[in-house]
Amino acid sequence: EAEVAQSPRYKITEKSQAVAFWCDPISGHATLYWYRQILGQGPELLVQFQDESVVDDSQLPKDRFSAERLKGVDSTLKIQPAELGDSAMYLCASSQAGNSREQYFGPGTRLTVT
Amino acid sequence: SQQGEEDPQALSIQEGENATMNCSYKTSINNLQWYRQNSGRGLVHLILIRSNEREKHSGRLRVTLDTSKKSSSLLITASRAADTASYFCATDASDSNYQLIWGAGTKLIIKP
Numbered sequence: 001e002a003e004v005a006q007s008p009r010y011k012i013t014e015k016s017q018a019v020a021f022w023c024d025p026i027s028g029h030a031t032l033y034w035y036r037q038i039l040g041q042g043p044e045l046l047v048q049f050q051d052e053s054v055v056d057d058s059q060l061p062k063d064r065f066s067a068e069r070l071k072g073v074d075s076t077l078k079i080q081p082a083e084l085g086d087s088a089m090y091l092c093a094s095s096q097a098g099n100s101r102e103q104y105f106g107p108g109t110r111l112t113v114t
Numbered sequence: 115s116q117q118g119e120e121d122p123q124a125l126s127i128q129e130g131e132n133a134t135m136n137c138s139y140k141t142s143i144n145n146l147q148w149y150r151q152n153s154g155r156g157l158v159h160l161i162l163i164r165s166n167e168r169e170k171h172s173g174r175l176r177v178t179l180d181t182s183k184k185s186s187s188l189l190i191t192a193s194r195a196a197d198t199a200s201y202f203c204a205t206d207a208s209d210s211n212y213q214l215i216w217g218a219g220t221k222l223i224i225k226p
Contacts, residue, residue, distance in 0.1 A: 004156075031212055042202050042216030043157070055211060091156055101206050102147065103214060105156035 002026045004106035006092050012112045018080035021109045024073070025094030031055075033103065034067055034077050035091040043091055049075065082113045119217055120203060126223040133190040135220040137203030138183075144206045146179055147214065148188050151200045160188075160201075190222075198224045 005024040013019045025032050030051050035043035046065065047057040051072040060067065064083070069075040079086055089110050093103040121136045137146070145164045149157040163170045163179045163186065170177045176189040190197055200221045204214035 006156075033213075040218070042204075042218050044216075045213060048211075048213060050212075056213065089154075093157075095212065101145065101212055101214070102159050102162055103157075103204075104159070105149075107156045108154075110154065 004092055004094055004104050006106035006109055008109055009107060010110045010112075012114065013082050015084055015113050016081040018078065019082050019111065020079075021077045021090050021092075021111075023075045023077070023092030023106060025075075025092070026104055028096065029094035029104070030072070030097050031095045032069060032075050033093040033095075034075070035093065037089040037091055037108075039089075046077070079111075082111075084113050087111055087113045120201070120220040122220060123218070124221045124223070126225060127193060129193055129195055129224050129226050131193055133193050133197070133222055133224075135188045135201050135222070137186045137188070137217055139186075139203075139205045139215075139217075140184065141205075142208045143181070144208055146177075146186050147204045147206070148175075148177060148186075149202045149204060151202065151219070153199070157202065193222075193224045195224050195226050198222060 007022050032049040034046045036046055037043045046060045047067045048055040049069045052069050067077045089108045091108045093105045095103045119138050143165050145162050147162045148160045151157045161172045161177050163177050174191045179186045200219040202219045204216045
């Protein structure tokens with residue numbers, strides 16, 4: 001069964017350092033989402049792509065976060081510089097176009113900023 | 115912003131009992147979805163119910179939707195230890211641009 005791939009699974013970094021996360025969605029899924037999830041809370045959307053275009057990045061802290069999906073397939077989320085408050089789970093999800101809008105999630109990257 | 119609110123925040127029951135979780139939301143929706151998240155992992159889609167549906171079943175899961183009350187419930191029958199997880203409702207609002215709005219989740223613990 002096709003899955004969303006994410007790497008790394010875990011990342012520990014010091015504050016002020018740069019960090020990057022990678023996501024490869026299910027083949028053929030045009031829509032890709034990056035979420036941040038703090039322990040005990042639901043996912044919070046950071047950015048949504050349709051193919052290579054950003055549909056919504058209104059919740060992305062653009063002074064330090066950036067995201068790209070250059071060829072409309074895999075995607076990278078970057079944080080520079082990382083802050084203590086960025087410690088969280090970063091989840092990538094993808095979905096097909098169409099009415100169901102069911103999202104398929106990767107295993108996530110657990111980020112700890114020290 | 116979070117539209118859905120799950121109730122209760124945490125639920126602990128004995129294996130074999132039924133577990134019921136509730137979700138309330140605020141705006142008109144196209145559909146409502148339930149997801150499960152095992153500790154420290156990604157989310158897994160469980161079931162989707164459309165706004166014109168009132169009840170849906172999938173295996174041991176039963177979901178109801180009351181659009182007049184803007185609420186949904188998820189029933190897990192004959193619970194198993196493997197059902198221990200957090201459960202989230204997510205709404206696809208009518209003007210959402212394919213986005214889901216998530217609740218804070220219910221943490222379910224099944225005691226053996």
